[in-house]
Amino acid sequence: MEAQSLTEIINYEMGLDLPPKISFDQMRQQLQAAINELIKSDFQKLVNVLYRVDVNERKLKYLLQENVGADAAVIIADLIIERQLEKIKTRAAFTDQDDSDTSDQEKW
Numbered sequence: 001m002e003a004q005s006l007t008e009i010i011n012y013e014m015g016l017d018l019p020p021k022i023s024f025d026q027m028r029q030q031l032q033a034a035i036n037e038l039i040k041s042d043f044q045k046l047v048n049v050l051y052r053v054d055v056n057e058r059k060l061k062y063l064l065q066e067n068v069g070a071d072a073a074v075i076i077a078d079l080i081i082e083r084q085l086e087k088i089k090t091r092a093a094f095t096d097q098d099d100s101d102t103s104d105q106e107k108w
Contacts, residue, residue, distance in 0.1 A: 009084050013053050028077055035073040035080075046076075055079045 007018050007027055014034055018027055038046035050060070056079070063075050 006081065006084055006088065009088070010080070013049060013080070013084070028081065031077040031080065032071070032073040035076050036071075039073065050076070050080075053080055053083055055083050 005020065006024075007020060007022055010016060010027060010031055011018050014031065016030065016034055018030055022030075035046065038049070050057075055076070060076065060079055063079070064072060067075060
């Protein structure tokens with residue numbers, strides 16, 4: 001099974017429709033725009049997304065307190081991306097480990 005791309009995961013988690021071939025910077029900008037929209041119009045949905053994505057609440061609070069005046073959407077977007085990249089890396093590690101540790105017969 002091929003690993004999902006970061007863009008696919010962001011689309012799924014955030015309900016976006018980003019094209020598969022998008023630069024990292026463009027994806028980040030569009031994610032920030034979507035987060036800003038949620039901050040303005042549906043904060044509870046943003047909280048639910050952060051919970052589902054498993055963004056570290058303490059880290060988020062710390063970064064927001066340390067960067068007063070900064071665009072919160074930038075901080076949140078970076079944390080979402082960071083967390084999704086961690087998940088992709090972990091899945092890949094376990095997939096590689098599963099493939100090498102078990103013979104085809106044992107997989108059944």
